[in-house]
Amino acid sequence: MKFCIVGGGSLGLLLTAKYTLANIPVVLITRTKEQAKIIRRYGLQLTEEKREHAANFACYSMVEIKENDVDLNLDWIFLMVKQHHINLSLGQDISTLMKAHTKLLCFQNGIGHEEKLSSWIPSNKIYLAITTEAAKKNSAHKVEHTGKGNIWIGQESQKSESFDKSEKKLIKSLSDAGFKAQMTNNMSSIIWNKLLINSVINPLTAILKVSNGKLLTSENWMQLMKNLLEEGKLVAKAAGIETEVHLWDQLIEVCQKTSNNTSSMLQDILEGRETEIDRINGGLIRLASDYKIDVPNHQVVFNMVKGLTN
Template identity: 25%
Template structure:
């Protein structure tokens, strides 16, 4: 299968790398420094189980996606529209797009922009980071929850070592992941602490409980059916990913814009529209925006 990865950061390189390792023809579409490193020396995929360097194609141009049967759409949520517009002329009519993104509405936005494509939202649970140009460091997990439109992809993912399942309630699963992100991402970024250390600090668990309660209230008002008690998942995440810094923390530490508008900011906006107070999410959103604007 020919596979393109649009937005070849940590998530895209992990899943693209796993599929390339299984023998598929993968092209990474990303930023120049990363692309140049992969073109020069390959993609280093360093996991708990293996450390291999893979030879695969890389490009800075969306045109590299031409002919791909599967496209892993991994750009940051604020870039969804621009990336979709850039890809539109190059997409094969029957190509399947998997939105491997944070937030709850990216697949809907993609369907509006690319109405002739098959699109599946994906809930992603993986702890990864780019340790340097062309160097993916995997800390743990790596499973996906997909919509029924992507069911035929399950054997391909399984053979590549990517656990995946189909859910009739991906919207609920996306909201469950959003609640995890709202509880951890901003706090990890502001404190510059990994999850395991973060939850040990005084006051943090109580703040997380406040954030979760607000998110749950907004989700219920939206008619979302959450698949499980999100507070249990929040309490357990630090145990399964103790050394992980949130993606928001990684962005801030690298001086990059964050996705906070699509995390706590999304809950804040929907709460305002529905008449539900979300003061904890408002404070975290505001603090991250201030940190983004801080010089240096």
């Protein structure tokens, strides 16, 4: 099978490096020509468990793909850009890369991207992925694997417990590359569990400018974490989503296991980039409004993060 990763961010670089080192055919498509040129010149450097690995593979920018009419004949496309980068242009570009047998696997935080992508991609070809893998992009061609986790994959509407040959091969490829991955028919619940955890950790670390573990050092901060989580659970319940019973314990565990990590939202704030606040807390706020549920804590952190990026 042939795989393509769209997005040269931290997780995109991590998966590309791990696939290459496992001798699995993979192509990386970056947003800019500059990053593609750097990777072609120097290769990709992966730091993992204090060891450095060099990976070389086919790499193009999306512009170069179109300019040179590159035909990749892909089985799976991993879409690993942030949700706010999914627009008409990217959607059309992805659709041109897809053959009759190609499937799209989406690694976005938040909610709403599947509906957006279905404007250009048939819904039955769209798969969703949730991961707790952690990585840090140190430069255009350097990435550090900062935490091992799991990858869950499925289609939001899938209820069957049987999976086809291409799905099984996908899971095998991820396993061969060193990841713990599984197909699931409970994707909606998994997406919401991560959404609720992200909606607590990401904005608070961005506002307070602290690592994930530091949130557990203040009783006041932890009370705010509980308030955010409970508001989010009310919205999930109204939407008919069954969340984990021990979600608070999972939230604490995530903070502990990623104690020294800088959340993606804090990284965006520090680098002056657009954050995913509109797709995470903003998505919850919009749904809460539909269900006439008050979420004042989410509204406050949403406004504060938006203020930091103005």
